Amino acid sequence: MLRINRLKIEIKTNEGLYGFDESFSKGLNLIASTDNTCGKSSIIAAIYYCLGFEEIIGGKGEKVLTSVYKNSIEDGENVLSVLESGAYLEISNGEEVITIYRSAKMEGRDNKLLSVYHSSLYEIDKPNVFSEDMYVHMPNSAVNRKGFHNYLEKFIHLELPLVPASDDVTRKLYLQLIFSGMFVEQKHGWADILSGMPILGIKDSKKRILEFILNLDTLDNEKKKNELKALENKIKKDWETCLQELIILANRESCEVKSFPQNPKILLENDISAISIVKKNTNIDEYIESLKEQYNDLILMKPKIIDNFDEIQTELSETDNAIHSLEKELAKSKDMYFSENISVEKLEKSLEIINSDIRNNKDAARLRDLGSELKLSTSKDLCPVCNQEVQDTLIPNTSDLEVMSIDENIRHLNAQKEMLQFAHKSHIQNKNKLQDKITHLENSLFKLRSLARTLRSDLYKTNDNMSESLMYKRIQLDSEISSLEKLLGTLMKQKNKLKELSSEWKSYLSKKSLLPSKKFSKSDEQKLKILRSHFITNLEKFGYKSVLNLNQVEISLETYLPIIEGFDMKFDSSASDNVRAIWAFILALLQTSNEKDGNHPGVLIFDEPAQHSIVINDMKEFFNSIIKLQGYHQIVVGMTVKDSDTRQAINDLSVKSFNLIKVPNKAFRPFNNND
Template identity: 50%
Template sequence: MLKIDRLKITIRTAEQDSGFDHTFMQGINFIASDDNTCGKSSVIEGIYYALGFEEIIGGRGEKVLTSAYKNSIEYNSKTFNTLESEVYLEVYNGTDIITLYRTAKMENRDSRLVTVYFGCLADVETGSVDYDDMYVHMPNSATREKGFHTFLERYLGLELPYVNNYSDSESKLYLQLLFSSMFIEQKRGWADIFSGMPNLGIKEAKQRTVEYILNLDTIENEKKKISLTDEKNEIEKSWNDIVQALIADSRSAQCIISGFPNSPRILEEAVRAKVSIEYINRQEINSYILNLRDELSRLSSLKPKIVDNFDELQVELDETEKQIDLISNKINEARTKLSMEDASIKSLRESLDTIKIDIANNKDAARLKNLGADIGSEIIKGICPVCNQAIADTLLPLANEFHIMSIDENIKHLVAQKEMFEFALNGHSEAKAELKNSISHFERSLFTLRRLALSLRSDLYAVDEELSESIVYKKLELGNEIQQLEKFQNTVNDSLEKLTELSERWRKYLDEKEQIPKEKFTLEDKKKLSSFESNFKNDLRTYGYKSVSNIDDISISRDTYLPVINNFDMKFDSSASDNIRAIWAFTMALLQTSNTHLGNHPGILIFDEPDQHSIVISNMKAFFKGIIDVEGWKQVIIGITIKDTDTRTAIESLDARSYNMIKINEKAFTPIIKVPPLNDVDEQS
């Protein structure tokens, strides 16, 4: 809760000090004057300013305050230049009293500095109270320990949620947004519901504010949904990264993997048994590695010296050179096919671009036709203006049996063509990737064969006692290939381990997703919104709303939480005075519903000049009485002009014990009479 106990504003000039110093009570507090230019709004601005809520008025800092705080004040037809100005606001949260101090104009003190005194204003004036300095309207003032709004949120017992902002991240639901639904200022506050809400970059700020005040579960559910979506995206990205890395490794190892889970799912314990690895020759990898080891063992048993094996070396060299020619031809064929694929992809992309332009043009034509472009033209209706016969959507002469497609049919045809081209483009792109992979594999094989051929030639012309270079080379190649394949097997196992961990996260994600209510609103939310709607409509009746014949046609939108009539904004059907009544009713209904259903409303309202657009006095009486009748905690401060007898009568008709009257006679800021200290008084006497 928030209760304002005392407000003290001081304006210092060279000639004298002026100010405002009054206390407030629970219930209704009137700040009243006979004239509308006596400074009531300046007093109310002092409350906003001390709380750091001046953005509701229209900006930050002292620049949004009236001239009295910054430039000059008038009293008894004299103008005095303002040298310094300051605001003290004593508030109570149901447990502790504190006093907030903020200057509007003062040398060597920035207006963004707020001093919090941990005691009442009377104690501050005697200097016997602890205090702490904080900052406002600076980065992190709503999140850091020394941020004033961080302190104020905690002091008021609020736990503001983090909500989406326009930077695709999260921000707190700032206090300024919350209190814009409770503080209705005179200049722009009566234009519409929430018209005083500042733009602080929060998406759907009005909806989030209503949800928080009424303590709807939707905020938490939305937060969970956002969190789960982020978790889902993170798991899918991590999973895909592992799969893509493994695909790249498999190409490098010249292996084919089957049964590997390509997308997130709950993995069985026996997932490893379902994953098989084959070498590019389609031989199971373990068998292939075993064959390589046998070959390595055979070569190791040979004496690595040149003996009488010239014929064998020559046959092996001939076979190797044949393989070199064969693979070279395969590389050339693959490169030719790759060029053809590139040409096909380029052609398909150009065709796709053309089709997309045609679709856009046809959609524009259809949209204009549906909107009734060239109203009155028979041609746009498909009728000849001369013979009044139907004409097709073309200017070309056609055979009678030839059907010309309409614009809509043409769009469908083009969309189908687009999908066909996209499918073909995807196929050619995959074929291109496979060709590039094949070329890479062939080039590696060609390099190995050429090295082997070189070794064989060296052996053919070597001295008998020299080491066999081809045998040494083969052993090295076999050893490297075995090492590479075993490393790839370990990579697959490590990848499966990582996927198993991601699988557990996926299981948890699916479980939490299932627990989120399928409907937007919980049963308790529906009760609160029904109560809010009922309170709003009852208040409209009480305040004399007449712009619709049946108030039951009005409802609270379950999307925007704003009043609508047949799904249209209610203000479009409201007169100027009824729009004011709607703002009264909406603001009051939030308080009533929150008090009844244990919402988060702090229980304070401010209305500056609520009698806009010549509201009839009976409605004003009903408004005042409605405030008094609200169950639960409330404090309402109303700035009002009582020049009219009717307005004065409406206030005086209330029980005198139910309201507090702060009467401003000429000006809100009056000269401060300095009382000398008691010892000085004694000496004078």
């Protein structure tokens, strides 16, 4: 909870100290003046300012304060220059009391600096009182230890949630936003419900404020859904990366990955065992063993060239045939690659034309629709001169020829676009596969040509040295064995990674299954029902007349704001009834929170609630409703009491039911030395 105990404003001039010093009580506190320019709003602004909530008024720092804090103050006919100014605000959370000081004008002290005294205002000068400096409106002031709003959040026993921001990250729901649902300032606050809410980059900020105040389960559920969605995306991305890394390495060795699941799933041991790498239709570990056998056979063989001349001749012939076959396959693959590349280019050009045609047809449809609203003849497909029918095509009009309308054209073009996009994607995939195949063929050709070269060298040697081709084969086999064993090691590593991802996926599915199937819990439904009941009851009390049947009023399940037949209630409200609706809704939030254990701190501020010539009887009901509120509450109302009716409405209230703070001709009076 938050309770305002005392506010002291100090303005120092050449003629001495001026200011304001009053205490506030639980329940209704009425700051009343006989004129609208006495400084009542300047007093209320100091409360916002000391709490670092001046963004609700419309800005940051001292610029939101009136000139009395910055430039000059009037004392009768004298105009005195302001030398220094600032304000003390004593607040309580029901257990502890602190006093906040923030300067408005002071050399050498930035207005972002606040001093927090861990005592009442009366005791801040005592030597044993602990004080510390903090800051507002600076990066991370909502989360850092010395950030005042981080401290204030803990002091009033709130735990602000992390919510989605407009830059696609999660941020803490700022206190300034929360209190914009409780503090209604004079200039902009009466335009609409939560119209004083500052823009701080939080998505659906009004919705988030109301969810938090009412302590709806949807906030926590949505948070869990967002966390699970992020987890799902991470697992899918890691799974795909794991697969692609293995495929790329396997392709380099002319191998193929088998039985690797394309999408995340819960894998059993036999699923993991089934994942393998195959080369020439042989499992990689078996293939490696066969290569090792070949290598060992070559180690045992030590023939001289003269001893295996016929074998070298035969092998050279077979190698040349293999080279010829691979060259033909490579040439064919390159032709297919170029063909696929031409197809891709043609499809891209066709897609450009289709997109252009879609844009043109949509433009034509818009112009047609605008024309029908403007009642132009051309929009009705009629000639504006002779009123004969005009076709939207240059093809001659024949009885057996049907011409598609613009809307049909758009649908047909979109269908064509989808077909072309599918074909484009397919050709891109084919092109990439062919590129991999070409690379593999070129590598194989290089090896075979190298082998043929060593075989020819052996054939034409005139001495009986060891076979050069035999040595080459050993080197090639040793290199291939080493590469495939490395690939086999990668397979084992990726399998272990896959086990971890499978376990994460199982945990994700388990958490997802625990989420409620419905958007609202039973508790949420009850809270929204109670909010609607209080809101309608308040509307009736306050004389809301813009809707004849208030049973039509609902609370939107999307925004939690009042609607009528699906539309914002404001659209059907007069100016004065819009003010009544704001009274009713702000009070209903407090009532519902108190009744259903919400997060409302229990404090409200209304600056000049009697907007747009509110009927005095309705104002009486407003005051009486505040006085009769159940649970903890503190409401500060700033009000101008000009006419006798308003004065009478206040006089009719029980003296003990509210705290009256009278503001004389000028709010800021000279302080005595002992003040």
